[in-house]
Amino acid sequence: MFDQITIIGCGLIGSSLLxxxxxxxxxxxxxxxxxxxxxxxxxxxxxxxxxxDDINESVKGSDLVIxxxxxxxxxxxxxxxxxxLKKNVILTDTGSTxxxxxxxxxxxxxKDVFWIASHPIAGTEYSGPESGFAELFENRWCILSGxxxxxxxxxxxxxxxxxxxxxxxxxxxxEEHDYVLSLTSHLPHAIAYSIxxxxxxxxxxxxxxxxxxxxxxxxxxxxxxxxxxxxxxxxFIDNSENILKVLDSFSENLHEIKKAIQSKNTEKLNDIxxxxxxxxxxxxxAGQETDKxxxxxx
Amino acid sequence: MFDQITIIGCGLIGSSLLxxxxxxxxxxxxxxxxxxxxxxxxxxxxxxxxxxDDINESVKGSDLVIxxxxxxxxxxxxxxxxxxLKKNVILTDTGSTxxxxxxxxxxxxxKDVFWIASHPIAGTEYSGPESGFAELFENRWCILSGxxxxxxxxxxxxxxxxxxxxxxxxxxxxEEHDYVLSLTSHLPHAIAYSIxxxxxxxxxxxxxxxxxxxxxxxxxxxxxxxxxxxxxxxxFIDNSENILKVLDSFSENLHEIKKAIQSKNTEKLNDIxxxxxxxxxxxxxAGQETDKxxxxxx
Numbered sequence: 219m220f221d222q223i224t225i226i227g228c229g230l231i232g233s234s235l236l237x238x239x240x241x242x243x244x245x246x247x248x249x250x251x252x253x254x255x256x257x258x259x260x261x262x263x264x265x266x267x268x269x270x271d272d273i274n275e276s277v278k279g280s281d282l283v284i285x286x287x288x289x290x291x292x293x294x295x296x297x298x299x300x301x302x303l304k305k306n307v308i309l310t311d312t313g314s315t316x317x318x319x320x321x322x323x324x325x326x327x328x329k330d331v332f333w334i335a336s337h338p339i340a341g342t343e344y345s346g347p348e349s350g351f352a353e354l355f356e357n358r359w360c361i362l363s364g365x366x367x368x369x370x371x372x373x374x375x376x377x378x379x380x381x382x383x384x385x386x387x388x389x390x391x392x393e394e395h396d397y398v399l400s401l402t403s404h405l406p407h408a409i410a411y412s413i414x415x416x417x418x419x420x421x422x423x424x425x426x427x428x429x430x431x432x433x434x435x436x437x438x439x440x441x442x443x444x445x446x447x448x449x450x451x452x453x454f455i456d457n458s459e460n461i462l463k464v465l466d467s468f469s470e471n472l473h474e475i476k477k478a479i480q481s482k483n484t485e486k487l488n489d490i491x492x493x494x495x496x497x498x499x500x501x502x503x504a505g506q507e508t509d510k511x512x513x514x515x516x
Numbered sequence: 517m518f519d520q521i522t523i524i525g526c527g528l529i530g531s532s533l534l535x536x537x538x539x540x541x542x543x544x545x546x547x548x549x550x551x552x553x554x555x556x557x558x559x560x561x562x563x564x565x566x567x568x569d570d571i572n573e574s575v576k577g578s579d580l581v582i583x584x585x586x587x588x589x590x591x592x593x594x595x596x597x598x599x600x601l602k603k604n605v606i607l608t609d610t611g612s613t614x615x616x617x618x619x620x621x622x623x624x625x626x627k628d629v630f631w632i633a634s635h636p637i638a639g640t641e642y643s644g645p646e647s648g649f650a651e652l653f654e655n656r657w658c659i660l661s662g663x664x665x666x667x668x669x670x671x672x673x674x675x676x677x678x679x680x681x682x683x684x685x686x687x688x689x690x691e692e693h694d695y696v697l698s699l700t701s702h703l704p705h706a707i708a709y710s711i712x713x714x715x716x717x718x719x720x721x722x723x724x725x726x727x728x729x730x731x732x733x734x735x736x737x738x739x740x741x742x743x744x745x746x747x748x749x750x751x752f753i754d755n756s757e758n759i760l761k762v763l764d765s766f767s768e769n770l771h772e773i774k775k776a777i778q779s780k781n782t783e784k785l786n787d788i789x790x791x792x793x794x795x796x797x798x799x800x801x802a803g804q805e806t807d808k809x810x811x812x813x814x
Contacts, residue, residue: 342809406733414792435704440796447789491745498738
């Protein structure tokens with residue numbers, strides 16, 4: 219499909235892409251750059267692709283360049299690769315927010331570069347190149363966002379690329395993407411971090427018991443609160459406007475429950491607790507979740 | 517092990533107990549009472565045990581009586597069965613809070629009744645007798661709480677009973693139980709309900725997208741927000757004191773994250789997001805969770 223692809227940043231997502239591109243034979247050559255020496259040596263010893271020490275060298279001659287590193291590193295990366303990019307290269311990323319990133323790229327005024335953002339909705343609570351696997355994107359959504367209507371052809375190529383990786387592709391405007399994800403992903407993460415911190419800040423004498431009885435609800439939250447800290451720090455800075463808004467709306471909902479508990483308003487609590495069951499049914503119906511109790515976990 | 521057991525309330529937990537007692541042959545006879553006609557007919561057609569229409573009749577002659585109905589129904593149930601209880605019967609329950617329940621029972625001044633509370637930390641997001649299964653309690657904790665030191669013998673019998681059902685048994689004082697569970701179970705549920713309500717209160721035009729991209733975090737919360745509303749209403753009323761305290765402490769933690777986002781304090785966010793990974797590792801190490809990414813969900 220491509221003659222040469224470059225992956226910049228080879229953590230969970232980047233290394234899964236590397237494995238998938240290799241497995242599905244989507245490129246004759248794959249170049250890989252990661253600034254971590256540890257990651258470089260892991261890739262050399264365990265994964266396909268040519269590992270580069272020099273980021274600018276790694277993009278030379280590539281038809282597709284994928285940035286798969288934390289959002290805060292984009293600007294530096296783009297400045298470093300700018301002069302090495304091939305004419306009419308397709309530039310994409312795998313980041314979780316879009317609006318600010320798009321501003322950064324627009325401001326760079328890259329010439330003869332087709333920039334289209336990708337967001338594969340896939341991941342696990344583990345990070346690093348050793349955690350990746352080729353099937354990570356299979357049956358997952360990948361959201362593409364581009365500004366320029368003239369990019370239709372490029373959009374089609376990138377859509378096919380992600381479909382060959384195994385994903386289902388959707389298009390979305392930058393702003394809409396950031397708003398929807400602030401609800402489905404960023405809010406749940408902020409909450410999960412807060413809840414886990416509430417628990418770990420408690421006195422140590424009950425800590426063993428808290429861990430022992432975590433199956434009663436807590437453990438589900440610890441999974442997403444175990445995600446990569448740097449990635450999440452960058453998402454919260456980047457999409458702060460939307461996230462602060464939904465956090466306020468969450469706090470109002472929590473306050474409603476608090477008030478109902480304080481006033482022992484059983485009817486209100488009943489209403490609140492009944493209203494939420496429907497959403498799960500809809501998510502299961504949409505094929506986004508298993509209907510096995512406990513996620514099928516034994 | 518017993519000559520006759522009565523189960524009062526035959527939903528997810530009660531019917532799982534019924535199945536497990538039958539499967540492991542822990543009683544010669546099993547009596548079942550459920551006030552719902554629908555449940556009665558389901559049990560008659562699909563499950564072992566003798567279904568009773570009269571709750572007082574159902575406990576007569578039983579050596580062990582297990583209340584497995586919502587906390588708010590305990591008082592009425594106890595008043596109804598009081599006169600039918602056999603001398604030296606063991607009375608237990610499967611409720612999720614203990615302190616208030618214990619007060620209710622103490623106030624009734626039951627004579628020749630050995631009351632010990634049970635809390636099996638097991639359940640799924642489904643309810644009703646059709647959702648139960650004999651293996652629900654296997655390898656799960658069951659917390660026993662009793663006040664009277666002279667009940668040692670009864671405690672031992674009940675411990676063996678739960679162990680034969682497949683559970684690991686711990687003893688805990690009523691107060692400690694309610695505090696620990698307010699952190700590991702009740703807080704996560706309050707939060708899950710709030711988060712799902714935050715999302716479902718949004719305009720409908722983005723609803724399809726929200727459901728589509730729920731795999732990015734939201735769907736994990738919808739599982740516990742789909743639990744039985746009546747059961748949870750009762751828990752929040754019963755354990756309100758502890759729950760309101762931990763909710764306040766949660767709100768403080770959330771406010772800390774909000775402040776860090778507002779001031780774009782990357783260092784603080786990094787600290788917050790790094791601090792939470794350890795707890796998950798400890799939970800996995802304690803055997804309370806699978807270490808498979810995504811709970812092994814495909």
